[in-house]
Amino acid sequence: MCGIVGYLGKRQAAPVLIEGLYQLEYRGYDSVGIAVFDGKKLRVVKKTGLVREIETARQAVGRVGIGHTRWATHGDVTVENAHPHTYGNIALVHNGIVENAAKLREECEERGEAFYSDTDSEVIAHLIAAEYHGDLLEAVIRACGKIVGSYAVAVFCEDEPERLVCARMRSPLIVGRAKEGLVVASDIPAAAEEGAVLYSLEDGEFASLSGDEIFICNAAKSKIKKEPIEFSEEGRADLGAYRHFMRKEIDEIPVVLRDSREEIARNFCFSDFCKVLCQTEYIQIVACGTAYHSGLCFQAALERVCRVPADVFIASEYRYMDPIVRKGTLLIAISQSGETADTLAAVRLAKRRGAHIAAVVNVKYSSLARLADTVLFTQAGREVAVAATKSFNAQLMVLYLIVAAMASIKGKRSPTLKGFESKAARAIAAGEAVQSWVPYFAGAKSAYFIGRGEDMCVALEGSLKLKEISYLPSEGYAAGELKHGTLALIEPYTPVVAVLMRRDIAEKTMNAVHEAYSRGASVFLVTCFEEYCGGKEITASVLLPKCPPVFSPILSVIPLQLLAYYTSLARGNDPDKPRNLAKSVTVE
Ligand code: M6R
Numbered sequence: 001m002c003g004i005v006g007y008l009g010k011r012q013a014a015p016v017l018i019e020g021l022y023q024l025e026y027r028g029y030d031s032v033g034i035a036v037f038d039g040k041k042l043r044v045v046k047k048t049g050l051v052r053e054i055e056t057a058r059q060a061v062g063r064v065g066i067g068h069t070r071w072a073t074h075g076d077v078t079v080e081n082a083h084p085h086t087y088g089n090i091a092l093v094h095n096g097i098v099e100n101a102a103k104l105r106e107e108c109e110e111r112g113e114a115f116y117s118d119t120d121s122e123v124i125a126h127l128i129a130a131e132y133h134g135d136l137l138e139a140v141i142r143a144c145g146k147i148v149g150s151y152a153v154a155v156f157c158e159d160e161p162e163r164l165v166c167a168r169m170r171s172p173l174i175v176g177r178a179k180e181g182l183v184v185a186s187d188i189p190a191a192a193e194e195g196a197v198l199y200s201l202e203d204g205e206f207a208s209l210s211g212d213e214i215f216i217c218n219a220a221k222s223k224i225k226k227e228p229i230e231f232s233e234e235g236r237a238d239l240g241a242y243r244h245f246m247r248k249e250i251d252e253i254p255v256v257l258r259d260s261r262e263e264i265a266r267n268f269c270f271s272d273f274c275k276v277l278c279q280t281e282y283i284q285i286v287a288c289g290t291a292y293h294s295g296l297c298f299q300a301a302l303e304r305v306c307r308v309p310a311d312v313f314i315a316s317e318y319r320y321m322d323p324i325v326r327k328g329t330l331l332i333a334i335s336q337s338g339e340t341a342d343t344l345a346a347v348r349l350a351k352r353r354g355a356h357i358a359a360v361v362n363v364k365y366s367s368l369a370r371l372a373d374t375v376l377f378t379q380a381g382r383e384v385a386v387a388a389t390k391s392f393n394a395q396l397m398v399l400y401l402i403v404a405a406m407a408s409i410k411g412k413r414s415p416t417l418k419g420f421e422s423k424a425a426r427a428i429a430a431g432e433a434v435q436s437w438v439p440y441f442a443g444a445k446s447a448y449f450i451g452r453g454e455d456m457c458v459a460l461e462g463s464l465k466l467k468e469i470s471y472l473p474s475e476g477y478a479a480g481e482l483k484h485g486t487l488a489l490i491e492p493y494t495p496v497v498a499v500l501m502r503r504d505i506a507e508k509t510m511n512a513v514h515e516a517y518s519r520g521a522s523v524f525l526v527t528c529f530e531e532y533c534g535g536k537e538i539t540a541s542v543l544l545p546k547c548p549p550v551f552s553p554i555l556s557v558i559p560l561q562l563l564a565y566y567t568s569l570a571r572g573n574d575p576d577k578p579r580n581l582a583k584s585v586t587v588e
Pocket of ligand 1: 291336338343386584585
């Protein structure tokens, strides 16, 4: 993970770098640093914590610099391990993992070079310094040739203070012209401003920025011509009147459902893609975290509505299980960021084995969007909070539109997706009632979420949301499985949330509710059936609008997102920036 920025131009570099880093905080926020060259000396400011910790460094004088916000992989969260890393005349910021760092470091140490951090990144500064003979681009190319792993780097050399050099291998990187200068950044929002012209680097590409010139090339230094990417400044994070992005993003769900539906209606490949899917021998779905839960919901709907089987894989498992990619396999990768390393690795493997790759992805210029043969974009807009909310609902909308289209091609009846926008708005309003549930959760030792069928997929997502931002241990479970072991964990007042959106299995889920209640649990219900809300075993409930059960996860997840948000607040956490996590997991 981590976010990197660089600036070279007529403005003071420090404020540009710091503003850029705020936009990249979603990529990691356990430490931060910038290095600015004041014409004589390189000034490095590094701190543990959020970008705001280096606000005073705004005053640093100098028109060239690099910056970094870190999510620790190699080495603890310490000032020493924060970037930029310097060695000799070289300063560098890095996003990625150097897999052969230990061996490379040993070689440097044998030459008598000292290291100041435990990071894998510092070794890159040493490699570049060793390769430097007056041409920074040449040195970076040579050093990168020795690295096994992933990197996006921005490098400064005191001997060439009018230049920045960067390189990309499996970690995103853009370069471009912004106001009165040249910029480098891990993601568009850090560089997007009026009039900016931005280019995305591909794996194995390098860029040298100096004066007004951006020279992009490959390892043989052959010039590469690029088309600028389209971007909108609206992508910049803006809280408006909200306290937290997560709460704002939940309120955006109705709009992203509408936008995602309209985007699919505009996509002229969509119906052909659905026809291909109908004839596909074998459908595989890969994703991580919340996107994996979207995959489970999709699988359930595909099977129930279209009678089409599909297998869903956790992307990080897929690549290590020697997956069977039969002739005619179509793999659908689901991802908000399109940069999740595990998902990309699974996609690359499936592609090598001959699968057609389709992506359901939110970020337009992401690596996944570029790798896939067919791309369906969700229109969730920028999601800043680490906990995915609106992107999940948007993914479900796109995936369910596929289901509905396939059903119609196959001559089967599909429930409608019409009206979900307004129902989602009603679900948000109804979901606010979970604030009264919070005292039961905030002080609990653990919590459980149960359901059957698609309700179980939502239970898994509710549990993930709660644990990642409230740090409360929780499990999402198949309601019927409770009695096979997990029931032993239920103690008096243990909070249990049951999701119940399918009438045909409502009584069966209620059996699990009775079992939990009899053991003293405080049971909460998310349902669209009023008749189940009043029973003595139900402590409190949220009543949702009725909708086709197979598509109900779009609505039933909303109260659980709100529950996680309010519980996180009650436990004194920052819901937008949970400890140990980052929004975009670009390392394996
Ligand atoms: O960007 P992606 O959708 O590929 O991210 C996948 C997961 O890392 C992500 O959903 C993660 O689980 C979220 N923090 C969950 O809220």
